Amino acid sequence: MSGLIIPRYLSRELLMTLGAVSAVLLAIIMSGRFIKYLAQAAQGLLDPGVLLQIMLYRVPSFLELILPLGLFLGILLAYGRLYLDSEMTVLAATGMSPQRLAVYTLVPAIPVAALVAWMSLGLAPQGIRLVEQLLNEQKALTEFDTLVPGRFQTMKDGSRVTYVEDLTDDRTELSRVFISEKQMSRDGGKERGIAVLVAEGGRQEVQADGSRYLILQNGYRYDGNPGEADYRVIRYDTYGVLLARPAVSSEINEREAIPTSELIGSDQPRHQAELQWRLSLPLLVFVVAVLAVPLARANPRQGRFLKLLPAILLYMAYLATLIAVRGELDKGKIPMLIGLWWVHGVFLLIGLGLLFWEPLRLQLARRRAERSLNHG
Structure with missing residues (x-):
């Protein structure tokens, strides 16, 4: 021993x-x-x-x-x-x-x-x-699925910034929406301006092909270039935004x-x-x-x-x-x-x-x- x-x-x-x-x-x-x-x-x-x-x-x-x-x-x-x-x-x-x-x-x-x-x-x-x-x-998630209330979220390529003030627990309804998105030329090589969307609320809608849209309600769309007075304002009752799927690096x-x-x-x-x-x-x-x-x-x-x-x-x-x-x-x-x-x-x-x-x-x-x- x-x-x-x-x-x-x-x-x-x-x-x-x-x-x-x-x-x-x-x-x-x-x-x-x-x-x-x-x-x-x-x-x-x-x-x-x-x-x-x-x-x-x-x-x-x-x-x-x-x-x-x-x-x-x-x-x-x-x-x-x-x-x-x-x-x-x-x-x-x-x-x-x-x-x-x-x-x-x-x-x-x-x-x-x-x-x-x-x-x-x-x-x-x-x-x-x-x-x-x-x-x-x-x-398989979209930008809508990863939204966090009260936070500005930027897509990976920096083309879109999204903000929602409130979001239901089942993530089906959101309120006080702000979206800023860069507008690119058709060939994707030149920025044409910025589109800003604001809305009182919105919901997610799934199409038959599996694509998802964020349907905004009662809001405005502002198109133009930062620093310039030449811009366009559109008021809408319903507006659809295609939700891109985030690319998760692995x-x-x-x-x-x-x-x-x-x-x-x-x-x-x-x-x-x-x-x-x-x-x-x-x-x-x-x-x-x-x-x-x-x-x-x-x-x-x-x-x-x-x-x-x-x-x-x-x-x-x-x-x-x-x-x-x-x-x-x-x-x-x-x-x-x-x-x-x-x-x-x-x-x-x-x-x-x-x-x-x-x-x-x-x-x-x-x-x-x-x-x-x-x-x-």
């Missing part, structure tokens, strides 16, 4: 740091993505009510990349602190070799890899499919939403490359664990963060190489049999080399010192 104390202690320190680092990284990434979606909602391109759903569905696809990086940084920070506090020196005096430390590190890496595999093979594709479904539903790749079960039986290069990518993410966890153990070795005189930047650059090189090779797999320039596996092999060898180099260097230095003493 006493032999489990050290592995449990190391695992606890590592997992606590992993949790803290991953939480910070997830908050940063989700904040940036939420701001992007929030900007689309402010433009009337997204229903604000679906923002929380979209973010929750994207969490697995964020975590599948955050967790390997969180484990890597967690090892660097946790073990770096142990080196600075001389705890690693005490462990080394009790027979803790770097190789044994790496083995102990792989123990907490196993549940992390299992969680990443669950994300990459199951939850992430499912979440992306749900996000894609929500975005497709948003693309960075989602369609193949990312394909279930893993369909990728396994596919012979398309892009699908096979996607399958190898999903399988590579849990494998990435074990490789970065081996890489991080020797990189976490810190000298109290040098400080805790001296090796942090080179280690992060090595991790970025690893991930960038995987992404680049994935692109070559898509194009069929690399055989699928070789695939992404050689990248993991190269960086695993780098990790093993770093892991065995320091003990080998110390052993060689010790032998040189013994020889010099014997000759002396």
Whole structure:
């Protein structure tokens, strides 16, 4: 039982740091993505009510990349602190070799890899499919469906500004309407002026072909150019405005939403490359664990963060190489049999080399010192 104390202690320190680092990284990434979606909602391109759903569905696809990086940084920070506090020196005096430390590190890496595999093979594709479904539903909405009372809303191309003072809960009736729209020439290349519509109220009307119109009631239309006195005023009882469908931008790749079960039986290069990518993410966890153990070795005189930047650059090189090779797999320039596996092999060898180099260097230095003493 006493032999489990050290592995449990190391695992606890590592997992606590992993949790803290991953939480910070997830908050940063989700904040940036939420701001992007929030900007689309402010433009009337997204229903604000679906923002929380979209973010929750994207969490697995964020975590599948955050967790390997969180484990890597967690090892660097946790073990770096142990080196600075001389705890690693005490462990080394009790027979803790770097190789044994790496083995102990792989123990907490196993549940992390299992969680990443669950994300990459199951939850992430499912979440992306749900996000894609929500975005497709948003693309079917019109400007009328995304109106917010008391707010001036601009269409994405800037051609129309809409304002309503009040809107019923079922979004069928609106009151106090203001619409400003640029008038373009027939070829679409030159602006001919601005048309301003004001009305006491309005309603939405759906035609047989699926197109929707905003039917305004009891209002005025003003046509002219800003700054010029030559303008035209038309009073109307009923006026129809075609409602354009907002174009919701999406960075989602369609193949990312394909279930893993369909990728396994596919012979398309892009699908096979996607399958190898999903399988590579849990494998990435074990490789970065081996890489991080020797990189976490810190000298109290040098400080805790001296090796942090080179280690992060090595991790970025690893991930960038995987992404680049994935692109070559898509194009069929690399055989699928070789695939992404050689990248993991190269960086695993780098990790093993770093892991065995320091003990080998110390052993060689010790032998040189013994020889010099014997000759002396």
